[in-house]
Amino acid sequence: MNIPRPSLAVYLMANEDAPALAEAAVRGGATVIELGIPYSDPLADGTTIQRAAQAALDAGITPERALELLAEIHARVDVPLVPMTYGAIVEGYGIEAFCRDAAKAGAEALIVADIPPEESGPLRDAAAAEGVDLIHLVAPTSRPERIESAAAASTGFVYLVAAVGVTGARENLDPRVAELLERTRTAAGDTPILGGFGVSTRAHVEGLIAAGTDGAIVGSAAIDAIERGGPEALEALVRDLAAGLPS
Amino acid sequence: MSSTNTAQHGTPADAYPPDDMGRWGEFGGRFVPETVMAALDELEAGMNEAFADPAFHAELALLARDFVGRPTPLYLAERLTEDVGGARIWLKREDLAHTGAHKINNALGQAIIAKRLGKQRIVAETGAGQHGVATATACARFGLKAVVYMGEEDMRRQRPNVVRMKMLGAEVIPVTNGAGTLKDALNDAIRDWIANVEDTHYLIGTAAGPHPYPYLVRRLQAVIGQESRAQMLERAGRLPDAVVACVGGGSNAIGIFHSFRDDPVRLIGVEAGGTGGALHARSLSGGKVSILHGSRSYVLCDDDGQVVETHSISAGLDYPGVGPEHAFLHSTGRAEFIGATDDESLVAFDRLCHLEGIIPALETSHALVIAERIAHDLGPTGDVLVGLSGRGDKDVDQIAARRGME
Numbered sequence: 001m002n003i004p005r006p007s008l009a010v011y012l013m014a015n016e017d018a019p020a021l022a023e024a025a026v027r028g029g030a031t032v033i034e035l036g037i038p039y040s041d042p043l044a045d046g047t048t049i050q051r052a053a054q055a056a057l058d059a060g061i062t063p064e065r066a067l068e069l070l071a072e073i074h075a076r077v078d079v080p081l082v083p084m085t086y087g088a089i090v091e092g093y094g095i096e097a098f099c100r101d102a103a104k105a106g107a108e109a110l111i112v113a114d115i116p117p118e119e120s121g122p123l124r125d126a127a128a129a130e131g132v133d134l135i136h137l138v139a140p141t142s143r144p145e146r147i148e149s150a151a152a153a154s155t156g157f158v159y160l161v162a163a164v165g166v167t168g169a170r171e172n173l174d175p176r177v178a179e180l181l182e183r184t185r186t187a188a189g190d191t192p193i194l195g196g197f198g199v200s201t202r203a204h205v206e207g208l209i210a211a212g213t214d215g216a217i218v219g220s221a222a223i224d225a226i227e228r229g230g231p232e233a234l235e236a237l238v239r240d241l242a243a244g245l246p247s
Numbered sequence: 248m249s250s251t252n253t254a255q256h257g258t259p260a261d262a263y264p265p266d267d268m269g270r271w272g273e274f275g276g277r278f279v280p281e282t283v284m285a286a287l288d289e290l291e292a293g294m295n296e297a298f299a300d301p302a303f304h305a306e307l308a309l310l311a312r313d314f315v316g317r318p319t320p321l322y323l324a325e326r327l328t329e330d331v332g333g334a335r336i337w338l339k340r341e342d343l344a345h346t347g348a349h350k351i352n353n354a355l356g357q358a359i360i361a362k363r364l365g366k367q368r369i370v371a372e373t374g375a376g377q378h379g380v381a382t383a384t385a386c387a388r389f390g391l392k393a394v395v396y397m398g399e400e401d402m403r404r405q406r407p408n409v410v411r412m413k414m415l416g417a418e419v420i421p422v423t424n425g426a427g428t429l430k431d432a433l434n435d436a437i438r439d440w441i442a443n444v445e446d447t448h449y450l451i452g453t454a455a456g457p458h459p460y461p462y463l464v465r466r467l468q469a470v471i472g473q474e475s476r477a478q479m480l481e482r483a484g485r486l487p488d489a490v491v492a493c494v495g496g497g498s499n500a501i502g503i504f505h506s507f508r509d510d511p512v513r514l515i516g517v518e519a520g521g522t523g524g525a526l527h528a529r530s531l532s533g534g535k536v537s538i539l540h541g542s543r544s545y546v547l548c549d550d551d552g553q554v555v556e557t558h559s560i561s562a563g564l565d566y567p568g569v570g571p572e573h574a575f576l577h578s579t580g581r582a583e584f585i586g587a588t589d590d591e592s593l594v595a596f597d598r599l600c601h602l603e604g605i606i607p608a609l610e611t612s613h614a615l616v617i618a619e620r621i622a623h624d625l626g627p628t629g630d631v632l633v634g635l636s637g638r639g640d641k642d643v644d645q646i647a648a649r650r651g652m653e
Contacts, residue, residue, distance in 0.1 A: 044282075063552075088539065088546070088552035092548065116279070116284055
């Protein structure tokens with residue numbers, strides 16, 4: 001996967017509106033779309049994404065349907081697509097089948113929030129066999145050796161967790177981002193680094209860029225915007241955040 | 248120091264450790280967001296240092312004796328035995344431990360380790376409230392801040408324990424996600440931990456979760472089996488034919504089973520059979536291998552991997568997962584896992600009240616159902632040891648309401 005630098009990745013929950021929302025996000029300036037495949041017990045997620053996941057499950061979104069929606073998005077927008085889910089879903093589907101079907105639907109990379117590098121062997125092999133990148137997370141609490149292994153194992157981009165906690169919009173990003181980024185940069189080499197968790201304002205995006213990331217990931221704030229005002233509000237939010245990227 | 252009394256105490260508490268990946272066979276591991284991986288490394292190191300330190304064992308042993316009231320008695324339930332007309336039924340009286348259940352063994356041990364690690368805040372989940380009370384108690388004893396997540400439905404059906412936690416100074420946070428039961432409380436406790444991981448220890452109450460929790464909880468609960476085994480040898484003059492314990496996440500069961508692991512003794516875990524139909528919490532006998540709450544084990548989930556709703560009359564067994572070591576013992580056949588229904592458990596509850604003058608927890612009543620059956624089948628020359636994991640004081644409101652006794 002080759003993502004533009006700088007990049008703004010927008011996370012959407014897989015539901016029937018997702019293709020239209022993806023178009024709105026890309027119109028606003030999104031350069032990557034992450035598509036959440038809903039899971040009943042999303043430990044890494046705060047209330048916003050939990051609620052969106054539950055609503056998607058209640059609406060009957062299965063992993064199969066989520067991958068169909070991914071294919072629809074792939075037909076409508078021309079940016080890299082990254083499904084994001086949890087280990088139970090990938091394993092329930094079958095690791096190899098999931099990677100094959102995700103690749104067929106247009107996925108260029110995968111994020112599995114609760115599969116750390118040391119547990120990711122079979123997934124890494126299956127993804128690689130389909131030419132799909134596997135993205136790992138580095139966090140402010142990560143020890144140097146873990147940052148190195150996660151960054152080195154990530155292809156596509158490295159997901160830098162910019163706040164300690166679960167996903168969710170917040171006022172301040174973690175002050176240790178700069179130090180974390182420095183270590184991550186050394187280990188990641190040329191692989192881009194995007195910062196996420198808590199990104200909700202243009203100032204956050206500017207802060208992440210100033211710290212030296214290659215861009216930002218916005219999730220909960222995007223879902224909040226959609227709940228507030230649908231595709232128009234999403235497009236406006238993304239446009240505002242994208243203005244924080246250097247041109 | 249755990250291997251010095253093998254003749255009486257059986258398999259040492261630290262024997263059969265998980266492998267380098269925190270697994271027994273394919274079960275266990277660490278399936279958690281990156282943010283808490285460092286805390287798990289820190290806890291594993293803290294656990295190893297504590298168990299290698301005689302001062303830790305001395306502190307825990309003193310508390311076990313003077314604060315918890317250990318060793319808990321082994322009681323021969325003569326009238327129950329006579330009524331069943333089979334093997335002798337022996338009850339390991341964890342219900343007589345301080346706070347009323349085995350949960351205190353784990354809570355105190357983890358609180359000491361948390362203190363050694365410099366953590367000031369403890370977060371925990373609770374289902375029946377016994378672990379919440381044990382955690383609140385341990386935190387009061389050590390001057391730590393306790394935050395306990397409890398499902399709204401469980402707060403209703405286990406109200407006395409909510410009051411106890413608050414009296415002990417804990418903050419009880421109601422969980423409204425999902426069905427408002429134990430699984431949902433774990434989710435929110437883990438999310439709190441992720442957000443506050445640097446000053447907070449997650450004091451899990453069962454033998455589940457990411458490595459090293461299942462191993463740590465087993466080592467702290469193994470005292471139940473060590474005492475029982477020595478007491479059986481002294482009182483009965485022999486080992487029991489079978490050891491029976493209820494299994495939700497499985498801490499009391501792994502605690503009483505472990506010492507007998509190398510003995511010719513049947514190990515029988517009793518899961519919640521719920522209504523006897525589709526609504527139950529039998530993860531091992533009715534689930535499939537998946538990932539839940541940080542480890543690979545048997546989980547009640549659909550074909551997509553989504554966790555399904557469970558049901559049990561007992562809040563403590565109403566959980567769609569099970570500790571990974573039980574999954575391993577199930578896969579190798581070393582332990583057997585059987586269901587007991589809500590109705591059967593209520594009958595066993597009454598029988599223990601009326602025949603022995605002991606009000607058991609509803610969780611524990613599930614074990615009694617199967618213990619009676621095994622005792623009957625074994626006949627008069629046999630011995631059955633039951634983990635009487637907790638007392639039923641917390642259940643009196645629920646049972647009274649069910650029977651119109653208010």
